[in-house]
Amino acid sequence: MSNNLDLDLTKNKKFIMSNDAINGKQTMTLKEAKLIRLLVMQVSMKDRQLMEYKADIKEIARCLGIDSSNLYRDVQKVCEKLTGRKLGIKTDNPKNPWKYIPWMSIAEYDGEGILIIGLNERIRPFVIELNELFTQYEMIDILNINSFYALRIYELLKKEFTKCNKVKHVFEFTIQELREITDTEDKFQQIGHFRDKVINISEREINEKTDLNITVDSIKMSRRFIGFKFTIQEKSKIKIIKIPAKSIDLVQEKQIPVQVQEDQMPGQINIADVYELKAIMESSKIPCSQSQAEKLFTAYSYDLERFKRNLNYVICRGGEIIDPVAYLFSAKDDDVSPKAELPKPKKAEKSKSKKKDHTETISKERIQAYLDMEVNHAVDLWPDLPIIEK
Numbered sequence: 001m002s003n004n005l006d007l008d009l010t011k012n013k014k015f016i017m018s019n020d021a022i023n024g025k026q027t028m029t030l031k032e033a034k035l036i037r038l039l040v041m042q043v044s045m046k047d048r049q050l051m052e053y054k055a056d057i058k059e060i061a062r063c064l065g066i067d068s069s070n071l072y073r074d075v076q077k078v079c080e081k082l083t084g085r086k087l088g089i090k091t092d093n094p095k096n097p098w099k100y101i102p103w104m105s106i107a108e109y110d111g112e113g114i115l116i117i118g119l120n121e122r123i124r125p126f127v128i129e130l131n132e133l134f135t136q137y138e139m140i141d142i143l144n145i146n147s148f149y150a151l152r153i154y155e156l157l158k159k160e161f162t163k164c165n166k167v168k169h170v171f172e173f174t175i176q177e178l179r180e181i182t183d184t185e186d187k188f189q190q191i192g193h194f195r196d197k198v199i200n201i202s203e204r205e206i207n208e209k210t211d212l213n214i215t216v217d218s219i220k221m222s223r224r225f226i227g228f229k230f231t232i233q234e235k236s237k238i239k240i241i242k243i244p245a246k247s248i249d250l251v252q253e254k255q256i257p258v259q260v261q262e263d264q265m266p267g268q269i270n271i272a273d274v275y276e277l278k279a280i281m282e283s284s285k286i287p288c289s290q291s292q293a294e295k296l297f298t299a300y301s302y303d304l305e306r307f308k309r310n311l312n313y314v315i316c317r318g319g320e321i322i323d324p325v326a327y328l329f330s331a332k333d334d335d336v337s338p339k340a341e342l343p344k345p346k347k348a349e350k351s352k353s354k355k356k357d358h359t360e361t362i363s364k365e366r367i368q369a370y371l372d373m374e375v376n377h378a379v380d381l382w383p384d385l386p387i388i389e390k
Contacts, residue, residue, distance in 0.1 A: 004116055005042070006053065006054060006055065007039075007042060007117075008041075009038065009055070009060070011063065011139055011143060012138050012139070012140050013041050013138070014041065014136050014139075015037050015138070015139050015142075016135070017040060017126060017127060017135060018135075019133040019159055020089055020090070021087060021089070022156065022159050023181070024087050025098065025100075025180060025183060026087060026152065027085065027086070027088075028085050029078075030146070030147065030151065031064065031074075031078055033151055035082070035117070036103055036104075037139065037142070038064075039117055039118075039119055040119070040127050043127045045130075049121070050119045050123070050124055050127075050128070051118065052106060052116060052117070052118035053116070053117055054115065055117075056113055056115075057075045057109070057113055057115050058071070063143070064143065065143065065144065072109075072113075075115060076109050079107040079109050082107040082117070083102075083104050083107050085102070085104065086101060086103065087123065088100050089101065089126075102120045104118065104119060105118045105119060105120045135159040141154070141210045141211050142154060142209075142210065145210070147201050149182045149184070150206055153178070153181065153182065153198075153199075153206065154205075154206050156173075157171065157214065158212070161232050161234070169232055171232065172219060172228070172230075174226060174227040175194070179194075191225045195218070200216075211234060211235050212233070213232070213234075213235055214230055214231065214233075216230055273297055273304050274297050277297050277304060280308065281293065281311070281325075284314075284315055286311075286314075286324045288325060296325070296329065296332075299329055299332040300332055310328055310332075310334070313331075314327060314328065
């Protein structure tokens with residue numbers, strides 16, 4: 001036993017596996033799935049061979065959230081089953097579409113509270129010799145999941161979401177694909193049962209306990225359910241910073257946002273604030289798509305309050321600003337409406353003559369401002385400004 005390494009149960013370590021294994025068939029219980037992932041998590045790309053590990057079963061139970069009652073009996077059962085579990089990998093052979101590889105080389109309980117486990121060497125290509133097609137996530141994102149189906153669908157969605165590298169994306173899967181990934185080809189034959197027991201539970205568990213937000217819709221063809229559509233967004237990693245009392249005035253004076261990004265990855269934003277921004281725009285009768293709302297929120301450096309003040313200025317202009325969204329982008333570095341309310345400016349009187357009098361005297365400051373800005377924005381700020389023809 002002295003040659004066995006200690007199992008590292010650090011929850012924020014990375015789990016990495018090839019996409020072929022993520023797409024494969026995995027028949028096992030939730031406890032077995034989590035234990036295998038803890039074992040895969042130990043693997044380093046520098047390892048010349050797959051190692052065997054040992055750990056106190058009480059520590060494993062605490063990490064996996066397993067009830068301590070009947071713990072020793074449960075661990076013994078898990079070990080017996082794990083040695084017979086296999087990973088199904090798709091092949092290109094239509095006559096033999098799946099090949100199966102045993103997960104474990106050893107899963108042994110010594111009877112004194114120590115568990116010894118090790119991966120089968122044939123699993124090596126799926127955890128060490130990886131090409132560019134692999135999926136990675138932190139173990140903490142699945143340790144609290146209470147459904148094997150949710151864990152597998154999370155891995156499937158994480159794989160697809162990582163490949164597309166977008167803030168928001170939509171993926172469609174056939175019912176057969178989802179049955180294969182969740183090992184339910186012979187279960188929940190009625191589509192209503194499948195949705196209740198697999199899809200709905202997975203949607204709730206993933207939204208509550210992982211780094212993804214998802215919504216699921218059914219796909220029909222001629223009144224027949226053929227699959228499900230998943231809309232995915234990554235949750236923001238924003239934390240709240242408590243500001244000392246002495247710094248409050250400085251924050252208010254310089255408009256420093258209280259919320260800041262923690263370990264922000266490209267495209268990660270506060271989704272709740274984006275939804276609020278979009279709702280405010282629509283309630284103000286200003287068309288705004290989800291993509292525009294996300295870009296506006298990012299442009300304002302995640303400072304929703306400053307955005308609201310600038311939007312208030314646009315509203316006070318009473319429709320004079322031709323393109324409100326474009327104007328809000330142009331004013332992203334300014335605070336054009338520091339007060340809660342602004343008097344509504346008078347609309348410029350329309351000239352009765354078809355052609356404007358270009359002999360009107362214009363101040364140097366206004367001419368320079370006109371030249372420094374885009375024409376649309378200049379018209380927004382000074383609607384009565386004569387057009388200079390070249």
